[in-house]
Amino acid sequence: MNWHTLAQLLTVIQLGQKARTMDGIRIVIRTTAGLVWADGRLQGQPIQLQEHLFSDLWTIYEDDDTLAWLPQRKQHTERTLEMLENQYVEWRAERITE
Template sequence: MMWHTLAQLLAVIQLGQKARTMDGMRIVIRTTAGLVWAEGRLQGQPVPLQEHLFSDLWTIFEDDDSLVWLPERQQHTKRTLEMLENQYLEWRAERITE
């Protein structure tokens, strides 16, 4: 089982995947709307990046709830890569013209 800090988690979690803290008290899911709470009284609400979350360690997992996101995951990943490529090409074009 691999553990991540919050910053690492944000970089690697994929659409539909869930992550939980070491104590299992907090579980989040990556959706097209961003990172949202997967359980508890805040279920479905966006996760605010608050100081206490930065000290937690998270592990990523998938369950039955994750399966509904699989068809969208590949398309979402493709769009994300296209945006990054476009940003790089724009940055490169600006740099060349300077």
């Protein structure tokens, strides 16, 4: 099982995947709307980056709830890569013309 800090988690979690803290109390899911709470009283609400989240270790996993996101994951990943490539091309073009 791989454990991630919050910053690492934000870079590797994919659409539809869930992550939980070591104690299992906090669980989030990556959706097209961002990272949201997967259960508890804040279920469905976007997470707010607060101090206590930075000291947690998170593990990423998939379960029955995440299966619904699989068809969208490939398209979402391709779109994200396309946006990054476009930003790089624009940056490079600006740099060359300077």
